[in-house]
Amino acid sequence: MAFNFNWSPLIADTSRAREMLTTALNKSPKPPIIVDDIIVTELNLGSTPPELEILEIGDLAEDRFRGIFKMSYTGNAFLTLKTKVQANPLNTYLSTKPDFASPQPLAAASGLVIPLQITLSDIRLSGFVILVFSKQKGITLVFRNDPLESLKVSSTFDSIPFVRDYLQREIEGQLRVLFMEDLPAIIHRLSLRLWSPEYQELETEQRLDGMKDAAAPIDPLSTPPQDAVDAFGNPLDESQISSLSRDPTSEVHASFSQKNILHLTALSESQRTLSLFTPSIREAVFRAWAGQPDRNESGSNTPALTQSSLSRIQSTFGSMKSASSSVASGSTGNDTQSSRPTLSSNYSAPAGLNLGANRLRTHPMRKRKKRVVNLRRDRDGGESSGVSTEANTPAPSTNVSETASVIHEEREKEEELVTPPKSPVKQGLRFEGKHGSLDVGEPGRVSKKSSAEGLLPAPLLADPSRLSKSKQKAKVSTPLIIEEPEKEKKMASGRPPLSHNHLRRTRQTTSPLLRSLSLDKVSTLSSGSRLSVPPHSYTENTSSSGGILEQAWMLKMAQEIARKVQEEKEKEAYRDRESSPSPNPQGLFHPQPQSTSKRGGIWAQDEDDAPPAYVA
Amino acid sequence: MLDFMDNVQNAFYEASHWNVDNSYGALNATARALLDFQTPKGLRLQISSLAAPNFATSYTLGSVGVVDGSVSYLYSSLPLRGRFKSSDLDLHNVIKGYRHLQKLRRPDEDWWWEVWHSGKRIDRRDTLLYGRIFLPQSTLEALYLRRLSPTKQLKISAVSSSSLNNGGTILALLQNDVGKYSTEYMYSTDSVLMGVRGLYNFGPDPRVAPTIPVTAQEIAEPVHGRFSAGAELYYGLLNKSGGISTGLRFTTLPNHTGFPYTMTLTLNPLMGNLSSTYAVKAGQNLALCSRIDFNFYSYESELQLGCELWRRRRNTDIEWAVKKLRPDWKQPNVAPDEDVSGILKARVDQNWKIGVLWEGRIKELLFTLGASLDLKKREQIIRAVGIELQYSS
Structure with missing residues (x-):
């Protein structure tokens, strides 16, 4: 193309x-x-x-x-x-000097x-x-x-x-x-x-008024979007905008213990794979961690029970991002099982906070088509960071910019940059090494698959080493590319074996829990909303300034995340070296030229199942 | 209208026999007074007092949107014994209009200033100190003026303000005036600007005049005008830029029989600016002035016209009686400004920008009413209106 x-x-x-x-x-x-x-x-x-x-x-x-x-x-x-x-x-x-001490030349x-x-x-x-x-x-x-x-x-x-x-x-x-x-x-x-x-009409009026602010500067970083609309084109009211623009970064600093973070991450990842309540959006591709807000969307509208379970997941993301700002909650030492019941209570609180974008989710089921194609080369990564995106922004896009900004900030560290995967992970999920990408399948599909094969009991959850490993992998991967499974499989051939097996397993392990919590409601909700909201509604959603705004926020947050994640990863690596002598070959990260995979990814995807509009 | 403090300073110059007009900077003082006058903005009140012959204070309060003001003090080592009360001061001293140049004075001899007491010289150099602080801007103006000798004067003025680069600026000005010519050297700390100004008066030298025998021709055709030429040169060391200008002036002296008039021609050869003014005092109460600027690089030209009109009160009750007075009857000697009801100054330029000033005295208050108009801008013709009131005792 x-x-x-x-x-x-x-x-x-x-x-x-x-x-x-x-x-x-x-x-x-x-x-x-x-x-x-x-x-x-x-x-x-x-x-x-x-x-x-x-x-x-x-x-x-x-x-x-x-x-x-x-x-x-x-x-x-x-x-x-x-x-x-x-x-x-x-x-x-002389024009700028006071008269009193001026030489006052004659001519x-x-x-x-x-x-x-x-x-x-x-x-x-x-x-x-x-x-x-x-x-x-x-x-x-x-x-x-x-x-x-x-x-x-x-x-x-x-x-x-x-x-x-x-x-x-x-x-x-x-x-x-x-x-x-x-x-x-x-x-x-x-x-x-x-x-x-x-706008033409509006401007004509303005011009009649004297065209005073014809070129009013738009400072995307300091002002809220001036004409924000939500997914459905309805104008957002002031409070919503303000909530969008003023989400302090600190909100993502939830207090979690390191260990629990790992557990929860694994849990949420597996959940994503099953994607019980991820609205299955046709032709949607998620960045690895871009899916989180999506679920949040749905979660916010599900009844309390589901919501709490969801929010737990959300919170893990939040904690992942802030990566172990660990004021340990009480459940620190617990294994997943034991912590399970308490999880919701423990972590539901920060859930609403972890992403500022979540606040916007007043409209349920905002399904958005997201294709994030990362054609970025390593050295370019920094510059391309600010994928500034849409205004009132759908979370996926914010996540996009987030990732990007992480890379930007941590340019020198890019090789080992770790970002917690947050998108709904599904069967086809692929985590890659350094420049690898995290590919996430279509949620809808995932749910189908998960219902079919995800019914395994959750004993694996109890296996902390696995969890941590897989989680680490997930983190290590820079989840920049979200591709559809078909594509991914193609790509996978050229790639070293990656950690997705582990991930899948962990995903599967958690699935019963999630399902028990929210499967029915979420799925119904998501399907209903799918019907009600045609994909086209998103097109109206793309506005310009808010994305930039969020980008600023994301940038800040991403810095934080990158730093913490980096620390954590180092710690993990150290621990792995020490404690887990059995190196998982699949867990090894092989740096791989990213561009090929990316390019192939998006275009292949388009060929596969993109709607006509996408075929360029 | 001159500020009270400016008036006091002028009185100091006069008392110390310093001729303010004999300077290149004052070459076109007449035209500036008639064309470049400031119109007041907003309301301004000034209360001043020459508390002692050596000490003056002045307070101003202004209101242009915000209330601001200034406090100023002046000290002069030379006792000033003029009339400074607003009720009885001479309006000609405070209203700058047509400058009627006098014959050049012969400068004082140095020994005139010497004061000996029991074998010791005890005279001091006359000094003037002046300070003014503007509130709330916290701008400070300071002036140090010293008559170094009968022909020399040092003037150091300084402004301290946070809005200026380096927090302030100082200008030192050394002036020499021997009557026949005058020179000035200046140095400004701001961008290290240095300047030289000089003015040369053609005609008889006041210093040697008494020694030359008066010829018959001189008596037959007395000198009734003075021709002066001058130049100035500036150079800023820091910004490596300078300026230069030369000027000519012809003005009639008091013994001129016709209308007094003044013509000046100044030229800035660097910038190609040529400016000529012509001012005439068309009567006791009327002065007219015109100025044409022409730039021979940009071909831009500008024309300004201005006038000054002294309006005198007519006492209609006794007018018929005055008319019947025989011409040879001496009219009772009244104060020259007793019947002045006001002075109107107006100027207009080719862009129809108009400035109007109405000055005068009501009871014991001196007032200045002013407005500047711009007839080209239909929606906002009146640019500024203001009134100033002064009271001094």
Whole structure:
């Protein structure tokens, strides 16, 4: 599959872009040397399009898209600005000084206002771009880093080196601000105008009002999404938004003992495999740990019993993430069986807290199609991190960004990066080593399978070493790719044997418990909701700003997680070396070039059972 | 209207025989007074007092949105014995208008200032100290003025404010004035700016005038005007930028029989700015001024017109009687400003920006009413309105 960017229509009409650039440039207070508005007179995007390298595609559909690109631009675009500058340095110097101690020159400070024309050309850009597109919410484009590499400023004053250097410096600074702050806003606005007729009307009104905040800066990190909608397109109210935006990171710090965390992780993983109450979403792919919120969704709407069991699982995730901020709860020493009854009570409390995104789950059964394709190479991993995603965001997407940000923060450690798997794990689950991926099957299927074969008793749960091992593996894997089982099987052949056997076993072990708790309700609920909510409803859900917001939160949290997980993993590794002399060959991690698996993964998946919309 | 403290400073200059007008910086003082006057904003009250001949205090309270104010003190080693009460001060001293230049004074001889007492010189250099603190901005202005000699004066002014780079700035100005010419050297700590200014007056040298025998021609055609030329040069060491300007002025002296007028021409060769002003005192109560700026690099030009009108009260009750007075009858000598009801200053430029000022005295209060208008902006014609009230005792 390839993208076909049509560059030429972009070149055609740039009047609107010019207008918006003008507004953006005049927004910030100007230095005293500039005595007039800065007007963009010419904007030519050139004939050479920028080169985009796809690093990751988080979401793909006809009407929405989310991905990370590496962009490099060496084209012939140019931009011409017009303004007036005060050419007398004495004048600008004195204008900022108090009169009392001013030399008060007679005429030496008389102004010479010179119309200045600046042409910016030879723009060299290189950076990582996060692009989120949805038909309803327009395009959100964010630069992960400062994309400006170099540019040539030619102006009226090229013959005067001092002025030329000054201009070059000033303009580069301004442009950096433009790229990082203003351009995303401009593009968003433009795209809204293009696709959203409501917005067009709205803006026309605004313009009549005076177009005051034409290019109001969108600071995705500090402001809540301005027009948040939920999965069904209903606008979220203030409180919901605030809950979304203000979930402190600290909430994920539940108090768990290390041991229990391991147990619970295994438990939840197995549960995921069985996916009793994971809504089976057609054409949905989960990131390894992206499934958790999904279940949370369903859990929040299930009756109390189920909910508690669910929340237990949730809590394990939370604890996993915060990985052993272990103020041990009472059940620390217990084995799984013994702790089972208490689990719900112990861990249900933090359950609601562990993911901020969970709060959003006011609408049950938000099934979302998630395809996370990680095309990231190792060195690129950091940049691609902020998979900024959708606004009010469905948890899966937040998880996506989470993973990514973990990688970003722990770039140097990426080799051994451990992230707790959180997605519903199913039969086809595959945990990979360092760059491996955690593949999660389709929940619906999983439930079927699990019902068929997951009825084993749970003695294995009592086997802590296994649990811990498997859990460790799960953690070690960077769960970036979620693929469908078929795909995964294909891939598996080229891969060293991995830990999924263990995982499967542990999953199976826990299944009775889970089933007993929530199978009936959840399954009914999920099936019902599946019916009620067509997959299309999600498309409306993809909004732009909230994802970025969450991303900030996730970034913070991910840092924490990565750190803790790393610690834990080291500990585990140490313990393994010491205590468990029988190395499980399947548990070994083999670093593997990730890109192949990823690429194969997503496309294969598309071929397999993607809806028509996905076939690119 | 001049601030009370400025008025006191001027009195100090006068008392110490310092000619403020004989400086390149004052070359176009007339035009600036008639065209560049400040219009007040908001309400401002000032209460001042020359408590002792050597000591003055002034308090101002202003309200432009927020209430702010300033407290200032002034000390002069030279006793100042002018009239500073707002009820009886000469309005010409506080209202800057057409500057009628006087004949150049011959500078004092050094020995005039010497005071000997029992074989010892006991005279001191006249000094003026001034400080003003603005609240709540916490900006401090300080001035140290010292007459080093009859022809020399040192002026150090400083501003301390947190809003400035390095917390403040100091300007040192050394002025030399020998009548025939004057020079000024300045140094500003801000970006290490250095400057030189000089003014040369053509015509007879006041220092040597008494020794040259008066010729018949000079008597027949007395000098009724003065031609002056000057230049200034600045250079900032830190920002490596400078400025330069030259200027010419012709002004009529008091013995000129027609309308007094002043013409100046200043040129900034670096920036290509040419500015010419023409001011005429068209009568006892009217002064007119125009200024044309032209930049021969950018071809931008600017025109400003201004006027100053002294409006005098007519006592209609006795007017008929005054008319019937015989011309040779001496009118009773009244204070020159007794009948001034107000002074109107107005300026307008080619962009229809208008500034209007109405100044005067009501009872014991000096008032300044001002407004600036912009006729081009239909929606907001009045840019600023303000009133200032001063009381001094």
